[in-house]
Amino acid sequence: MATAPASEVVPIASGRVTVQWRSSRRARRISMRIDPLGGHVVITLPPGARRTDGLALLRAHSAWVAAGLSRLPPRTELRHGGHVLLDGQRHEIHHAPEARRGVWLEDGRLHVSGAEEFIARRAMAWLRAQADALLPARLRLQAAQGGFHPTQVRLRDTRSRWGSCSSDGSIMLCWRLVMAPQEVQHYIIAHELAHLRHMNHGPDFWQLVDRLTPHRRQAEKWLRAHGAGLHRIGAA
Structure with missing residues (x-):
């Protein structure tokens, strides 16, 4: 995991997405999900997995990622008048x-x-x-x-x-x-x-x-x- 930054912007077919990297000793495979609050992609790497492996998963499922991000509702700010x-x-x-x-x-x-x-x-x-x-x-x-x-x-x-x-x-x-x-x-x-x-x-x-x-x-x-x-x- 030392080769992967904590967060980075990655280009995919539909544009650019923010990826947050996680490592997990208990994970058995690479997993990917969309964080609905932050509006970014979270990729979790098990022991031995490389950043390039995570990027390959991201790009193989870029259409799913783009669709999931597009379905997120607008973020609601807590401010005066809100x-x-x-x-x-x-x-x-x-x-x-x-x-x-x-x-x-x-x-x-x-x-x-x-x-x-x-x-x-x-x-x-x-x-x-x-x-x-x-x-x-x-x-x-x-x-x-x-x-x-x-x-x-x-x-x-x-x-x-x-x-x-x-x-x-x-x-x-x-x-x-x-x-x-x-x-x-x-x-x-x-x-x-x-x-x-x-x-x-x-x-x-x-x-x-x-x-x-x-x-x-x-x-x-x-x-x-x-x-x-x-x-x-x-x-x-």
Whole structure:
């Protein structure tokens, strides 16, 4: 991996793309994905793989890369006059430079004090704090209602999954779910709780999901239309 820079701009058939290089001792093959937040390509190299091998994979799948990047929604900047999402509701961001209250929600607007250049960082910190307060509590409530006993609830800023359940009963949720409607959150939580009994996506699993939530179809439709956009919300 010493021959590969951490990041570089690489020409492909459709233009130029930014590639971020990763190395992984556990990887068994070269992998490639699109980072929806940064809008760049991430190539992971296993031990012994060379940068040239990664570039060959990139160029062999340049059409897939170009199509994936073109489907990314515009990046949403958190700035004065912009908006944040909480439980699917839009709240206009209002800069209040003279205030000394930090960040607070009032009259349908998110007020952010301090210097203008810190609006994005403070708004993101506020959203993450809302996720920390709301999502684990909602998961535990649904778990109690269904008779489930997860061993741990963790929040992460994942790029490809909204949640996961490990064999030891630990559940992970993407914290950005706090921006989605509560019906979507309910479905994702039900999905992961169902994995506590079925570590697969077989018929029994989906039957259990449908018993745990009435929102599956609605949530799947919403995520197809808007899910990628949640990953594009953040500082420019």
